[in-house]
Amino acid sequence: MIFSFDLLAEAxxxxxxxxxxxxxxxxxxxxxxxxxxxxxxxxxxxxVLGSYATYMVAGYGIDPIAAGVLLMPVFFVLxxxxxxxxxxxxxxxxxxxxxRGLAFFFGVAFIVEIGLILVFGVDQRSVEAAYIGSSxxxxxxxxxxxxxxxxxxxxxxxxxxxxxxSKTFTGRAIKAVAQDEPALRLMGANPVxxxxxxxxxxxxxxALAGAMLIIVSPVEPAMDRVYIGRTFCVVVLAxxxxxxxxxxxxxILGIAESIVLxxxxxxxxxxxxxxxxxxVLGIRPQGLFGR
Amino acid sequence: MAxxxxxxxxxxxxxxxxxxxxxxxxxxxxxxxxxLIGPNGSGKTxxxxxxxxxxRNDGGSIRFEGAEISALPAYRRTRKGIARSFxxxxxxxxxxxxxxxxVPYEYVxxxxxxxxxxxxxxxxxxIGLAExxxxxxxxxxxxxxxxxxxxxxxxxxxxxxISDEAMAGLxxxxxxEVLKILFDLNAQGITIIMIEHIMQAVMRFSQRVVCLDxxxxxxxxxxxxxVKNADVQRAYLGA
Amino acid sequence: xxxxxxAALFFVAALAIALSxxxxxxxxxxxxxxxxxxxxxxxxxxxxYAGYVNFGPPAFFGIGAYTAVVxxxxxxxxxxxxxxxxxxxxxxxxxxxxxLTLRLRGIFFAIATVAVVFIMETLMIxxxxxxxxxGLQLLRPPVxxxxxxxxxxxxVVAAFMAIASVAIARYVQxxxxxxxxxxxxxxxxxxxxNGVPTLKLxxxxxxxxxxxxxxxxxxxxxxxxxxxPASTFNLSYTISALGGSIIGGMSHWLGPIIGALLLGSLQxxxxxxxxxxxxxxxxxxxxxxxxxxxxxxxxGLFKRWLKASSR
Numbered sequence: 126m127i128f129s130f131d132l133l134a135e136a137x138x139x140x141x142x143x144x145x146x147x148x149x150x151x152x153x154x155x156x157x158x159x160x161x162x163x164x165x166x167x168x169x170x171x172x173v174l175g176s177y178a179t180y181m182v183a184g185y186g187i188d189p190i191a192a193g194v195l196l197m198p199v200f201f202v203l204x205x206x207x208x209x210x211x212x213x214x215x216x217x218x219x220x221x222x223x224x225r226g227l228a229f230f231f232g233v234a235f236i237v238e239i240g241l242i243l244v245f246g247v248d249q250r251s252v253e254a255a256y257i258g259s260s261x262x263x264x265x266x267x268x269x270x271x272x273x274x275x276x277x278x279x280x281x282x283x284x285x286x287x288x289x290x291s292k293t294f295t296g297r298a299i300k301a302v303a304q305d306e307p308a309l310r311l312m313g314a315n316p317v318x319x320x321x322x323x324x325x326x327x328x329x330x331x332a333l334a335g336a337m338l339i340i341v342s343p344v345e346p347a348m349d350r351v352y353i354g355r356t357f358c359v360v361v362l363a364x365x366x367x368x369x370x371x372x373x374x375x376x377i378l379g380i381a382e383s384i385v386l387x388x389x390x391x392x393x394x395x396x397x398x399x400x401x402x403x404x405v406l407g408i409r410p411q412g413l414f415g416r
Numbered sequence: 417m418a419x420x421x422x423x424x425x426x427x428x429x430x431x432x433x434x435x436x437x438x439x440x441x442x443x444x445x446x447x448x449x450x451x452l453i454g455p456n457g458s459g460k461t462x463x464x465x466x467x468x469x470x471x472r473n474d475g476g477s478i479r480f481e482g483a484e485i486s487a488l489p490a491y492r493r494t495r496k497g498i499a500r501s502f503x504x505x506x507x508x509x510x511x512x513x514x515x516x517x518x519v520p521y522e523y524v525x526x527x528x529x530x531x532x533x534x535x536x537x538x539x540x541x542x543i544g545l546a547e548x549x550x551x552x553x554x555x556x557x558x559x560x561x562x563x564x565x566x567x568x569x570x571x572x573x574x575x576x577x578i579s580d581e582a583m584a585g586l587x588x589x590x591x592x593e594v595l596k597i598l599f600d601l602n603a604q605g606i607t608i609i610m611i612e613h614i615m616q617a618v619m620r621f622s623q624r625v626v627c628l629d630x631x632x633x634x635x636x637x638x639x640x641x642x643v644k645n646a647d648v649q650r651a652y653l654g655a
Numbered sequence: 656x657x658x659x660x661x662a663a664l665f666f667v668a669a670l671a672i673a674l675s676x677x678x679x680x681x682x683x684x685x686x687x688x689x690x691x692x693x694x695x696x697x698x699x700x701x702x703x704y705a706g707y708v709n710f711g712p713p714a715f716f717g718i719g720a721y722t723a724v725v726x727x728x729x730x731x732x733x734x735x736x737x738x739x740x741x742x743x744x745x746x747x748x749x750x751x752x753x754x755l756t757l758r759l760r761g762i763f764f765a766i767a768t769v770a771v772v773f774i775m776e777t778l779m780i781x782x783x784x785x786x787x788x789x790g791l792q793l794l795r796p797p798v799x800x801x802x803x804x805x806x807x808x809x810x811v812v813a814a815f816m817a818i819a820s821v822a823i824a825r826y827v828q829x830x831x832x833x834x835x836x837x838x839x840x841x842x843x844x845x846x847x848x849n850g851v852p853t854l855k856l857x858x859x860x861x862x863x864x865x866x867x868x869x870x871x872x873x874x875x876x877x878x879x880x881x882x883x884p885a886s887t888f889n890l891s892y893t894i895s896a897l898g899g900s901i902i903g904g905m906s907h908w909l910g911p912i913i914g915a916l917l918l919g920s921l922q923x924x925x926x927x928x929x930x931x932x933x934x935x936x937x938x939x940x941x942x943x944x945x946x947x948x949x950x951x952x953x954x955g956l957f958k959r960w961l962k963a964s965s966r
Contacts, residue, residue: 235939396777523850
C-alpha cells in the first residue's frame with residue numbers, strides 16, 4: 126500500500142462524485158422503503174432493468190440521459206402496478222406479511238435478474254456518449270466527464286425530490302402517510318393511492334438511476350446484488366425517510382469505498398458498503414437523521 | 417407495615433430528547449387494588465413497560481418483593497411473578513385459545529402438558545372462554561381477545577397482575593364481566609394494578625389511585641379524593 | 656417411532672442404491688437434491704418456526720465448505736472431521752448472526768444476513784491460502800470402501816445429513832422449544848411477557864440452523880474437487896432454501912422436504928434439458944406464485960383439501 130496525499134486527494138474527489146452517484150441511485154429506495162416501509166429488496170434489480178432499458182433506447186441514437194428521462198413515465202406506471210400488487214397481496218392482510226413480502230421481492234429480484242440474463246446474456250453492456258471516455262483535467266487530477274454528468278444529475282434529482290416532498294401538496298401527503306396513516310385517513314385522503322403514487326415516483330426515479338448506472342460503468346445482470354448493499358447502506362445510514370440525509374450518507378459511502386479502492390484494491394471495495402451497513406445496523410439502526 | 421410488593425423509586429425514562437417518565441415513585445402493598453390514571457401520553461404504558469421489563473428504565477430503581485429487578489429481562493420478571501396484559505391484544509395468532517395459555521404454563525409454571533391443559537381449561541371456564549378453547553385465536557372478537565389477554569396473564573400465576581386498559585371500547589355489561597374477573601383474582605390474593613380510562617371502573621375497583629401527567633405523578637390517594645383534585649381535572653380537561 | 660423406522664429404511668435404501676449398478680449421474684443429481692433438503696430444513700428452523708427470514712444460507716454453506724478446505728489442506732483431515740468442523744463454524748457464525756436479532760427484525764435482519772454473505776465472500780476472495788478469487792483445486796484421497804466413487808459416497812453422506820437435519824427439526828418442532836419459537840414468531844413482545852426467553856431461543860435457532868447449513872456445505876469441495884468464492888457464496892442457495900420451505904410449507908418439518916425434493920428434482924430436469932438460468936428463473940416464479948397465492952405451501956393446500964373433502 127503506497128500512501129501519499131496526492132492519492133488521498135484523488136480518492137476523495139472521486140469519492141465525492143461516486144458518493145453523489147450512490148445517493149442518486151438510492152433515493153428511490155429512500156422513498157419506497159424509507160417512507161413507505163415496503164421491503165423493496167428488488168429496488169436495485171429494477172434499477173438494473175432501467176439500465177438495460179436505457180441501453181435499448183440509446184441504441185436508437187438517443188443520448189442515455191435523455192433515454193433515462195423518457196423511460197421515467199414508463200417506470201412510474203410499472204411502480205404503481207408493483208405497489209398495487211404488493212398491497213393487494215400482502216399489506217392488506219397484515220400479520221404474516223413481513224416474511225411473505227420479503228420473499229416476494231426477493232423472488233422478483235431474481236426473476237428480473239435471470240430475465241435479463243436470458244434476454245441479454247451475461248456479458249456486460251455499455252452505452253456511448255460524448256462525455257463517456259474522456260476526462261476533465263483539473264491541475265494534477267483527471268476527473269472522468271461521465272462522473273461529473275452523474276454528479277450533476279444526482280444533485281438535480283435529490284434537490285427536486287426534496288423540494289417535491291416538502292413543498293407540493295402530494296409530496297407532503299406522502300410524508301404524512303409515512304408518519305401517521307390513520308390521521309391521514311381521518312382527513313379524508315386515501316393512503317393507498319398516495320402510497321401508490323409515491324412508489325411510482327420512486328420507480329420512475331430508478332429509471333433515471335439506471336441510466337446513470339450504465340453511463341458510469343458497463344452493466345451486467347447480476348449487478349443488482351452488490352447494489353443491494355450500496356443502496357440499503359445509504360438509506361439506512363441516512364435514517365429512514367430523510368432525503369437530504371441520503372446525500373450525506375451517499376458521500377460517506379462513496380468516500381469510504383473510494384479510499385478502500387485506492388489503497389487496498391478492487392477486491393475489497395464491494396465489501397465496504399455491506400460492512401458499513403452491518404456496522405450501522407449494529408450500532409445505530411435509526412441512522413444519522415432517522416425518524 | 418408489611419413490606420411493599422412493588423417499590424418504584426425515582427424512575428425515569430427518555431426516548432431521545434423526549435422525557436416519558438420523570439422521577440416516578442410508587443409503593444404498592446401486597447393484595448392491593450391499585451389504579452393508575454392519566455391522560456393519553458402521560459406515560460402510563462411506559463411505566464408499565466418499565467415495571468414488566470418490556471423497556472429498561474433509565475434512572476431509579478424497581479424492587480419486586482424486596483429484590484431489584486430493573487436489570488432483569490422481561491421473561492425473568494414474569495417468572496418472578498409479574499404478569500401484564502397488553503393494551504392492544506397480542507394473541508399468539510397461529511395458536512388456539514387453549515394453546516395460547518399453554519405457553520405461560522410451559523415457560524413460567526413449567527407444568528407437564530396434561531396438568532397444564534387441565535388448569536388452563538379451569539381458567540377459561542372462570543373467564544367465560546371455555547367453549548372457544550379450541551378455536552383459533554385469530555377468530556376471536558374484541559372482548560374475547562381482551563379476556564384471552566387476561567386469561568394468559570392469569571396462566572402465568574402472578575402475584576402482581578398489571579391490566580393495561582383491558583376494558584377499552586367494551587360495552588357496559590362487558591366492562592362488568594371483566595371487572596368481576598379482576599375482583600375475583602384480587603380476592604385470591606393477587607395484587608392488581610389497573611390502568612383504565614373508564615373512570616367509574618377505576619373508582620369502583622381501586623383502593624388507591626395515582627394520576628400521571630406528562631411523565632410525573634401529580635396526585636395520589638383514595639379514589640374519591642383523586643376525582644375532586646384540581647390538578648387531575650386540569651390534566652384531563654386541559655386548563 | 657414410525658419416523659425412525661422410515662428414516663432407517665430410507666438410509667438403508669440409500670446405501671443399497673449406492674452399492675448397486677445405478678447410473679453414476681443419479682448420484683450427482685441426488686447429492687444436490689438431498690443437500691437442498693438439508694438446507695431448506697435448516698433454514699426453516701429459523702425462518703419458518705421463529706419467523707426470522709435469513710437471506711444468508713450461502714454464508715453458512717460457504718463457511719462450512721471453506722472450513723473443510725482449510726482442514727483438508729492443513730491437516731489432511733478426513734471427511735467426518737471436515738463436516739464436524741464445518742458444523743462448528745456454521746454454528747459459530749449462527750451465534751453471531753443471532754446476536755444481531757437483539758436489535759434487528761424483519762427486513763433489517765434479512766439485509767444484515769445478505770451483508771454477511773458478501774463480507775464472507777470478500778474475505779475468501781482475498782485469502783490466498785484457499786485460492787482467492789480464482790479458487791483452489793483439490794486432490795481427493797482415494798474413496799473409502801465399499802463405495803466405488805465419490806459421488807456414491809457423498810450421496811450417502813448427504814442422505815444421512817438430510818435425515819439428521821429432519822430429525823432435529825422434528826424434535827424442535829414438537830418440543831417446548833418449538834412452542835416458544837412459535838410464540839415469539841406470533842408476537843415477540845407477548846412471548847417475552849409470558850416467560851419465553853426470546854433471545855435464548857433465537858440464538859438456539861440461529862446456531863442450530865447455521866450448524867446444519869455449515870455441515871451441508873462441508874462435503875461440497877470434495878464433491879467438486881474444487882472451490883471458488885463466487886459459486887460458493889451464490890445467492891441462489893438462498894432462493895433454494897427459502898423456496899423449498901415456502902413452497903413446501905413453513906410450519907411443519909415435512910414442508911421443506913416436500914419443497915426441496917420437488918424444487919430440486921425440477922431444477923435437475925430443467926438444467927439438463929433447458930439451461931441453468933431458466934431453472935433459477937422457474938424457482939423464482941414458483942416462489943412468487945406460492946407466496947402470493949398459497950403462502951402455507953403445499954402442506955397448507957393439502958390441509959385445506961382435506962378439510963374440504965371431509966365435509
